[in-house]
Amino acid sequence: MEILKLKHISKIYGERVQHSALQDINLTIEKGEFVGIMGPSGSGKTTLLNVISTIDPPTSGEVLLNGENPYKLESSQLALFRRRKLGFVFQDFNLIDTLTIGENIVLPLTLDGHQVSTMDKKLQEVAQRLNIENILTKRTYEISGGQAQRTAIARAIIHSPLLLLADEPTGNLDSKAAKDVMVLFEKINRETGVTTVMVTHDPKSASYCHRVIFIKDGRFYNEIHRGDSRRKFYQQILDVLSLLGGEADDLSAIRL
């Protein structure tokens, strides 16, 4: 079943001086897939994710999420769509500082007006899965980056979304925490079957995906599938990236 279908997506910014961020992108993602999007800086990968996220309408082309074009919904319905069908994980976590970790996680359910008992049940489930049960009553400034990102993931999946979207989820983490987070993404994808789309800079993180799509200068460039070995896949990704013309510095810059 197709969860996401992009047809001839283009995005042009600016009025007088036009800059084309995306040109004629076509993409189909099946249910349960874990897809990475890679490309050099300025290639348009975050723009692509924003278009999929329903927060940045494309200049032309059509986005179909579960067979429905979200940009044709009116704003309150669009909010409901995001609330129930999508989950988001960001590079800088974007947790609400005034809430505890637990409250941050149940926020999507709160917005949807669920029963408090349902919230508690789901919170326990998801916290257990992400191994953050013991920090639920803490505040955002009391936890580490890795814990913050796990909280964000918990918040993104507590309502069992159709599609999980992640923008550089490991970008602000050290390599140990980054690895933990990616293992979690893989595990969640495997266990719950949630379709996941992740934008990343980092070949190591990308190597956890089933499939990696490369874009360059706003155009589709290449796509590779993971076989049995993650190590081999990692090497393949590195090869494509060097062909892509991204300099070696550009790749490691993420680990500053």
Add this chain to the structure above:
Amino acid sequence: MTFRQFAFNNVKRNTRVYLAYFLSSVFTIMVFFSFAVNLFHPVIASRRGGAIELILGQTEVAILVFSVLFVFISVNAFLKVRSKEFGILLILGMSPKQLRRLVFLENMLIGCVAIIVGITIGLVFSKLFLMLLSSLLSYGSLSFYFPVKAILLTAGVFILIFLGISAITPRIIRTNSIITLLKGVKKANREIKFSIIQSLAALLLLGSGYFMALSPKLYDLNPFLDRVVLFIERLPYTEVILTTFVVIGTYLFFSQLSILVLHRLKENKKFYLKKTNMLWVSDLIYRIRDNTRMLFLVTVLSAVAFTAITGVYALSSVVKDESLKDNPFALTFTSYSSNAHEEEQIKIIEEMLDSHGFKYEKYKSEVIKQTAKDNQPIHIIKQSDYNNRAAALGLEQEVLDKDQALMVPVYVRFDPKRDKTLSQKNIALDNGEINLEVAGVAPKVIFYSGLFRNLVVVSDETYEKIKNIQEKYHSYSYDIPDWLNTLEVTEKLREELGVGEPGRYYWSTRIEGYILENQNKKIFLYVGFFLGAIFFLGAGSFLYFRLYTDLNQEKDKYIGLAKIGLSFQEMKRVAGIQIAVLFFVPYILASIHTYFAIAVLQTVLYSSVLKQFFVVIGAFLMLNIIYYFSVRSRYLNYLKGFTVR
């Protein structure tokens, strides 16, 4: 966690952001409530329609208008600080309607708590305010009462304000652009432009506004200037034009002129590239541009506050001088020729003064009234009577020829060159049979302000020749050194003589005018002080909110600078200069505005109020300095926490 709990937690755990807003709301509500307690006090309410009720009522309205403005601006500032948070919530699927509800709930929560706290503190202080008011009004004592009406009015009005503003402001959030909200207000890389023409316009508008304010003082210096001054005088609504000029000029000052000045500083490489100058100058350009409206508002509010306070302070402190000038004698009794009891009445007055142990000097004058060709009354006094009074008032003795006359002003404020009657060159008496040349103008009122319009002094010889006598007054003035204690005597005399009889006699005292003026002006002082205080506090809060809004952005910048080796001392300097500019430039500009506003006020007062101006400005400078240092230290402490790692 339900939605309502979510809103509640948001406020409860975000006290730092909300504290300034909350406290200022509490203060505003408290002041409003205290005035309502005064207004609805049984004693004051029983004198419905009186001047005091009117003044207090209008003050209440002014506080109300300010409160609306204040709450509105504060709420807007908060929404701006929290744009990223709103972006996150929207991306998580909060509908625009839910977001509006969240902001609404938060506002109502803060509003309700502020109303309860404000009224409670107001109740605690209300006894004090009532005592203050009753001592000002000499009403004996205004007893404490439980102000049900005031509580209901305050709660009702502020619930409406918070409801209205909570309902309107969330609509300002641009819920359709999540990306902009998420990225926040990071647009420091745009180029800041300014217009030289508009900068010049700022100078021109401020200059001409100030000139118009000063123009009455500039008369008679230079013929060309005189024509300009007369032109300004003929303009309708001069005050409105003047105020508009200064207000627009102030706006352009912040939006254009200040940017121009900073750009000039930037071009001066020696200055710009020296140590930390580059940092604060370049940053300040963005800050001023981002805060133009706020700086403008703070300046205007401060100017209004300073002017109100200087005005009332000046009025109340010059009241004695003014009474002295209005009534050069402590008591003046004037009798018509038809008054048969003149001598008895004079006896009553003098016996009463004697029996109370007052020492006095009596000055008796005779004044003839006749009507000139243009139907204007002319009053004539002879030289010896005039000199008699002049001696008492410390004026020069006059010696007039038989064809000379001296004009005497009837009001305290007069301009001999522009006053129609005083500037006459010749005077015709007895329908043109006696023609006199005007030799000069007396420097002062010699009876009391308003008595004997068109008063002319002639030589005793000429006086005897006057035939056309419509009325001959006898006027007795008493100089009583201890006049401040004459209230009791005056009241007793009023019982005997009343206020006078039309066409027979009337009398006026200095002490009554003094008491009346004094009371009115004390109320003005009371009211003006409160208005000024809340306006100034409001202005300070706007600055504080604004600094807080920018803090997150600043934090990132300073972390970056600390990494490349900016010491905390240097950071302190950079931030200190910037905060100082934001705090003191509006203060200085507002002080200058006030100086010129006071110059306008000066034209209706007789005494100089420059001293009062400096006292008020100085007091506010102290307040501003305290405010500045406390805000700066909080600000720096916050930055320190992030940078020294």
